[in-house]
Amino acid sequence: MSGSVIIEARGIVNRFGPQVVHDGLDMDVREGEVFGIVGGSGSGKSVLLRTILGLQRPASGSVNIYGRNINSLSEEEMRDVKRGYGVTFQHGALFTSLNVRQNVQLPMTEFFDLDEETLNGLADMKLVMVGLGAQVGDKFPAQLSGGMIKRAALARALALDPKLLFLDEPTAGLDPIAAAGFDELLIDLQRNLELTVVMVTHDLDTIFRTCNRVGVIVDRRMIVDTVEGIVSNKHPWIRQYFHGPRARAVAQVKADDHGT
Amino acid sequence: MFLDSNFDRGGLTLHVHGRWLIENLAAIEAELAKVDVERARTLTIDASQLEELDLSGGWALHQRVELLRERGIKVDWKPTPPAQVKFIAGAIERAREQAAHTQDDEGLDLAQPVRALGRWAVAMAATLRAGLGFLGRICVVLAGALLSLRRLRLAGVARHVYETGVMAIPIVSLIAFLISVIIAYMGADQLRQFGAEIFVVDLVTIGVLRELGVLLTAIIVAGRSGSAFAAEIGVMKLDEEVDALVAIGTNPVEVLVVPRILGLVIALPLLTVIADAVGLVGGGILCYFLVDIPPAQYIDRVQQAIAPTTFWVGIIKAPVFAFLIAFIGTARGMQVRDSSRELGRLTTVAVVQSIFLVILADALFAVVFLELDI
Numbered sequence: 001m002s003g004s005v006i007i008e009a010r011g012i013v014n015r016f017g018p019q020v021v022h023d024g025l026d027m028d029v030r031e032g033e034v035f036g037i038v039g040g041s042g043s044g045k046s047v048l049l050r051t052i053l054g055l056q057r058p059a060s061g062s063v064n065i066y067g068r069n070i071n072s073l074s075e076e077e078m079r080d081v082k083r084g085y086g087v088t089f090q091h092g093a094l095f096t097s098l099n100v101r102q103n104v105q106l107p108m109t110e111f112f113d114l115d116e117e118t119l120n121g122l123a124d125m126k127l128v129m130v131g132l133g134a135q136v137g138d139k140f141p142a143q144l145s146g147g148m149i150k151r152a153a154l155a156r157a158l159a160l161d162p163k164l165l166f167l168d169e170p171t172a173g174l175d176p177i178a179a180a181g182f183d184e185l186l187i188d189l190q191r192n193l194e195l196t197v198v199m200v201t202h203d204l205d206t207i208f209r210t211c212n213r214v215g216v217i218v219d220r221r222m223i224v225d226t227v228e229g230i231v232s233n234k235h236p237w238i239r240q241y242f243h244g245p246r247a248r249a250v251a252q253v254k255a256d257d258h259g260t
Numbered sequence: 261m262f263l264d265s266n267f268d269r270g271g272l273t274l275h276v277h278g279r280w281l282i283e284n285l286a287a288i289e290a291e292l293a294k295v296d297v298e299r300a301r302t303l304t305i306d307a308s309q310l311e312e313l314d315l316s317g318g319w320a321l322h323q324r325v326e327l328l329r330e331r332g333i334k335v336d337w338k339p340t341p342p343a344q345v346k347f348i349a350g351a352i353e354r355a356r357e358q359a360a361h362t363q364d365d366e367g368l369d370l371a372q373p374v375r376a377l378g379r380w381a382v383a384m385a386a387t388l389r390a391g392l393g394f395l396g397r398i399c400v401v402l403a404g405a406l407l408s409l410r411r412l413r414l415a416g417v418a419r420h421v422y423e424t425g426v427m428a429i430p431i432v433s434l435i436a437f438l439i440s441v442i443i444a445y446m447g448a449d450q451l452r453q454f455g456a457e458i459f460v461v462d463l464v465t466i467g468v469l470r471e472l473g474v475l476l477t478a479i480i481v482a483g484r485s486g487s488a489f490a491a492e493i494g495v496m497k498l499d500e501e502v503d504a505l506v507a508i509g510t511n512p513v514e515v516l517v518v519p520r521i522l523g524l525v526i527a528l529p530l531l532t533v534i535a536d537a538v539g540l541v542g543g544g545i546l547c548y549f550l551v552d553i554p555p556a557q558y559i560d561r562v563q564q565a566i567a568p569t570t571f572w573v574g575i576i577k578a579p580v581f582a583f584l585i586a587f588i589g590t591a592r593g594m595q596v597r598d599s600s601r602e603l604g605r606l607t608t609v610a611v612v613q614s615i616f617l618v619i620l621a622d623a624l625f626a627v628v629f630l631e632l633d634i
Contacts, residue, residue: 096498128355193344
C-alpha cells in the first residue's frame, strides 16, 4: 500500500464568515488505498470533500488530483478530471425523475456516444456488479430501500470505470447488516477494480473493516495515520472517538469474533 | 485497431490489443461486429497484447464470448481471461442464481387497451374522490375554526395575504391599466364612426368593473400564487415535511392549506378593487388624450354608466375565483410524490386547471347574472 500520491491537498483554508473550518489542512491520498476521513459533527468533513471535488473553492490552499491543480483548471480540463472519478453523496442524490438504469447511464451518455443496446448492457452490468439485479434498473429511486439507493448510487459513480471513488457517508442510515453488506461490496470492488477510495464516514465498523489509513480532522487540521496508529494516538478527541463506549463495543465484538 | 482475427481450419483466433476503455467502446463494438464468425467452430482469444482494459471493455468482450458460446462455439482464452472479464462473469453468474426464482413473464395480449381504459377510468374516479375528500377536510378545519379561532392560524393567513396580495399590487395594477387603455383605444376608434365617443366611458367602466378587472387579476394570481402553492407544498411533500407535520400531531390541511385558501380569498377581492380603480384611472387618462373628455365629465359619465350592482357583480366573483385557485394549487401540491418531475408536472397542472376553472366559473356567473337580469 505505498502507491504514488494521487490526491494532494496543501494548506487548505475554508471559512464561512467568521467561522474558520479548516486552517492549513494537508492531506495526501495514495493510489490503491482506502482513505477514511473522520471528524466530529461540524468539523468540516463534507466541506473538505466538496473542496477536493471542486464544488467549493477554498479561501486558500491547493488541491491536486493526478498532479493537476483543480482550482486553476479551465472548465474543459476540469471535466476531464471529473471523468476520472466517481462520487456518491450522502443521501444517494439519484435523479428522482429517471429510473435507476437511466441514472447509471447518465454519465455515459454525457461523455460518450454509445448505442442504446450497449448502454443498457453496461448499465445492467454495473447494477449486477453492485449486487442489484438488472430488474432493479426499471425502478425509480422512490421505490428503492435505503440500502438499494446506496448501491444504485455506487453503480452510477462507477459508470465510467473510474479508478478513484469518493464516498460521503456510504453506510449512514443503513442497518448493521446492510452496512456490513455494503462494506463487503466495497472491499470486493476495491480489490477487483484496483480502486482508490476516499470516504467520509462516522461508522467505526466501516473504518476498521475497510480503511487502510484514516485522516482525522481535529483543531481545523488533519492527523493522518494507519488505522492501528490512529487508534493509539494520544490526542484527547481522537482517544475519545476510538475509545468511547461505542468504539469499545465494536472492539469487544471484534475480539469475540477472533476468539471463536 | 483493437483486434485482429485469423482463421485456420475452423478455428478462429482473435488477437485483442490496444486500449479497451469506455471512451473507445463505440469503435470496439463496431470492430467486434465486423468479425466473421459464420464458419468458426472454435474461438481462441489472445489477450496477451492488451494495453489497458476497463470494466466496460471487459463487458464488451464478455458479451461477445457469451453470444458465441450460445451458438455452440467453443471459446478458449490465451493465456487466461483478464481479471475484469472474470469479475464480470462472476457477478453476472451470482445475479443469475438470485434471479432464477423471481422470473415473471408479461406477454402481449389483446385485452391491453381495454385494461388501459379501465385503469384510466379508475384513476379518474380516484382523483375525483381524492378531490372531494380534500374539500371535505378543508371544510372540517373551517368548521373547527368556528369553535376555536386559534385553528385558523391567523399569522399564516396574514403572511399569505401579504405574499399573494400586497406583493402582487404592482403587476396587477400595471395589467389593469394597460387593459383599460386597450379597450378605450379600440372602442374609441369604432365609436367615433357614429359620433358616439362618449360611450367609450361606458365601455371601459362596465367592461373593467364587471368582467376584466376581476378576470385578469384572477388569471395573474393563478399564475403567480397557484403555482407557488403547488410548488411549496410539493417540495414539502418530497422532503417528508408534510409527514413530519402529521407525525408531530398537527393537521397539514390546517397548517398548510387553509391559511393559503383564506389568505387568497381575502387578498383577491382587495386586489380586484385596486385593479378596478387603476383600470378606471387608465380609461380616464386615455379618454382625456384621445377623445378630449375632461376628467370632470369622465367622472360624471362613469357615475351615470354604472348601475348600483355593476361593481358588486365583479367583486362577488373574486372570492370564488380565489377559492378555486387556492384549492387547485394546494390540492395538486399535496399530490406530489416521489420525484422532481412529478413536482413540475403538478405545478403546471395546477396553473392550467385553475385558469380553466376560473374562466369556466366566469362563464357560469355570466349566465346566472343574465338570468337574474343584473
